[in-house]
Structure formats: C-alpha cells, structure tokens
Amino acid sequence: MTKTWGIHTRAIHAGDEDTRDVAPPLHLTNTYRFHSAEEAARAFETEALPIYTRWGNPTLALMEHKIAALEGAEAAVATASGMAAVSAALLTALQAGDHVIATTGLYSGTYHLIAEELPRYGITVTEVAGDDPGNFAAAIRPATRAIYLESPGNPTLGLNDLAAIANVARAHGVTTLVDNTFATPYNQRPLDLGIDVVIHSATKFLGGHGDAMGGAVAGSSDFITRARKGAIRKFGGCIAPFNAWLIARGIETFPLRMARHNANALRVAEWLSERPDVAWVRYPWHAAHPQHALARQQMPGGGGGVVVFELAGGTKAGVRLLDGVQLITRTVSLGDTRTLITHAASTTHRSVPRAARAAAGITDGLVRLAVGLEDIEDIVADLDRALG
Numbered sequence: 001m002t003k004t005w006g007i008h009t010r011a012i013h014a015g016d017e018d019t020r021d022v023a024p025p026l027h028l029t030n031t032y033r034f035h036s037a038e039e040a041a042r043a044f045e046t047e048a049l050p051i052y053t054r055w056g057n058p059t060l061a062l063m064e065h066k067i068a069a070l071e072g073a074e075a076a077v078a079t080a081s082g083m084a085a086v087s088a089a090l091l092t093a094l095q096a097g098d099h100v101i102a103t104t105g106l107y108s109g110t111y112h113l114i115a116e117e118l119p120r121y122g123i124t125v126t127e128v129a130g131d132d133p134g135n136f137a138a139a140i141r142p143a144t145r146a147i148y149l150e151s152p153g154n155p156t157l158g159l160n161d162l163a164a165i166a167n168v169a170r171a172h173g174v175t176t177l178v179d180n181t182f183a184t185p186y187n188q189r190p191l192d193l194g195i196d197v198v199i200h201s202a203t204k205f206l207g208g209h210g211d212a213m214g215g216a217v218a219g220s221s222d223f224i225t226r227a228r229k230g231a232i233r234k235f236g237g238c239i240a241p242f243n244a245w246l247i248a249r250g251i252e253t254f255p256l257r258m259a260r261h262n263a264n265a266l267r268v269a270e271w272l273s274e275r276p277d278v279a280w281v282r283y284p285w286h287a288a289h290p291q292h293a294l295a296r297q298q299m300p301g302g303g304g305g306v307v308v309f310e311l312a313g314g315t316k317a318g319v320r321l322l323d324g325v326q327l328i329t330r331t332v333s334l335g336d337t338r339t340l341i342t343h344a345a346s347t348t349h350r351s352v353p354r355a356a357r358a359a360a361g362i363t364d365g366l367v368r369l370a371v372g373l374e375d376i377e378d379i380v381a382d383l384d385r386a387l388g
Helices: 007-013 037-046 058-071 082-093 108-121 133-139 162-171 221-235 241-251 254-273 292-298 314-324 354-360 376-387
Strands: 075-079 099-103 124-128 144-150 175-179 197-201 215-219 278-282 306-311 340-343 367-370
Touching: 007 058, 007 254, 058 075, 058 215, 058 241, 075 082, 075 221, 082 108, 082 144, 082 175, 082 197, 082 215, 082 221, 099 108, 108 124, 108 144, 124 133, 133 162, 144 162, 162 175, 215 221, 254 278, 254 306, 254 376, 306 314, 314 340, 314 367, 314 376
Parallel strands: 099 124, 099 144, 144 175, 175 197
Antiparallel strands: 075 215, 197 215, 278 306, 306 367, 340 367
C-alpha cells in the first residue's frame, strides 16, 4: 500500500508493518541474544535475524523504510551523517581505475571528498558546470562509471537537469547519484526522473529539529545491499539508534514542516528582491533564479527552505547583516525549525579554494538563509531591522 499512499501518510505509517507498537520503541542494544549455536550460525548465514547494530537494528530499519517510502525507492540504508552517505554511495558505485563526473557547486565536504580523496583511491574526477546536460555528455570516457549531482546545490542553489542528465548517463551505462538534501522528497523525486541513487543529509529537513545527525542512501535493493554490506559495514559509518529514532520521529511531521519552509522561503525571496540594497537574490521558485522554469518542472512541490542573496555593499554589508540579526540564528546547517544565517565564503566553504568557489558562483558576499518555521512577519522584521 505504501506506493499508493500520499506523502503525509507515508511519512507517518511507513515502517509500521514491522512493529505492533503505535509509538515505535527505541532499540539501544548493541547486539542480540541467540538461543543456540545453530541459530547464531544461521543468523550469520542468512542475516534473517538481528545480529549487531552496525549491521542493522529495528530502529534503524524504521528510519530506512520511511526514507525509502518518501523517495519511492526499493530500499534505503541509514548512515551516521550526510557525508557518510555521500562516501558510502560513491564507494559503492566506484573502484580503482574508474572515472566520475561531478557537478560544480558542491557542498564543501563533498567537494573535498571528490576532488582530493577519491584520487587517492585511483579514481579520476572531472568537474563540469552543472547547468548544461551537454557538459556531462562531453565528459564521459570509457572508464566513466558515475555522475554525481547536487540539486539544488549548496550554497548557490544551482540546479542540474536531472531527467536530461539521467538520459545521458543511461545511454552510456553510467550510474547517477544526486544529493537531494536541499530539495527533499516533498519537492523533488529524483528516482522518478531517472536518477539511480538518492543521498540525504537527514540531519537537515528530514530530522528537522537540529538535534540528530544522520544520513541515508536510497535506490535499488541491489545497490543498497552492496552499500550496506560494503562501505557502511567495513568503514563503520553506521548511525546510532537514538539518532535514527529521532530522525524517524521527525519524518512523521516532515511534510507539514516542509510546506511551511517552502512558503516562508518564497516570501522572504520576494521581499528581498524588492529591496534596493540587495544586489541579487536566488531561490528556485522565484522568477529571478536563472533556472526558474526547470525548478518549477522538476521541483513541483516547492522551492525548498533556503534562500541565497548578496547585498549591494558586498561582503562588508553581509557581515553587518549577520551581526545585526536578533531573532535569526548565526550558525551553519539548515532544515531546523529556526531560521539560520551564514556567510558561506568565510564558514561552510572557507576551505574550498577561491578559484573553485568562483567557478561555482560562490561569491565573497553570498549570504545563505535557511528559512525556518517562525511567523514570516517576524523573520522579515528581523531582516529589515538588521539591514537598516
């Protein structure tokens, strides 16, 4: 029934079939008792019984079932963080001698993993501007095994045409992976557009309360089994049961929260676009976004909860804004109930070389606003007061 349910019903009920509890219990145990040596041997042979939480746990399974249901995937696997999900997915798709094509404008942690760490494992990398599917087609080599995308990108909110790139990849037998953290499955369903693997930092909108770190990879049963038994078990990036329980609980209200994130963020973008002291504003569902038409097409649920902009006064004006806010919280991350603000070039993307930032469109004055669930009038009033 899960496939026919609406997103609110899936968020609440997916995984219920595995328990008789109305409120799912929290399984904190590290390991599980066997009734006999024969049962223990059979458990390791078939994995039909719980063995060890690094291998799996009923609480982790609940989170995984919910995320798989939201994304319309055959399966999902939970990880300790968003970066654990990114690395597990890439290490499942690639091996020494392979080539991966990556979009520019990636989250800094992903950028360093792809640009610096993968080459250490004998994997070659080509970065291309993600706004033109032709760039990916042109970069494919005989050794290309994966295309890595992030749409919308962090922090520029640049989009990749997922359906077009998926078509290019499929014609060459290349696996496509996309980080769907910013869009979320409420707004965008990459698998429906032909993408093979979806990645999440569940720390953000899925958990939604800023109190649990986790990640997830969703896709075919075969890919998820290989990720679970390979990179996640062997590198140890499994999620703690308490974090998985918090995220699964957060997912139950995720669609309600996401609708408000969308509405508040669009109104903030509209308000910013009318101010003379704002040089530019970018939000997928706002007409000023250069890929607005694509956003409306592949993100039918909404534009997400993040707005980026630059003030006419550049970096100094942005710093003054950050110092001037009172309600809005100065911190990194996004997807919380609270509105969060950061200056990307000096915080989240400080470690990315300036040339790479410039190529991705990350200007020195870019301000990222993760719009929360407060009353929109209060968010706007705080921005107005800080801007002066």
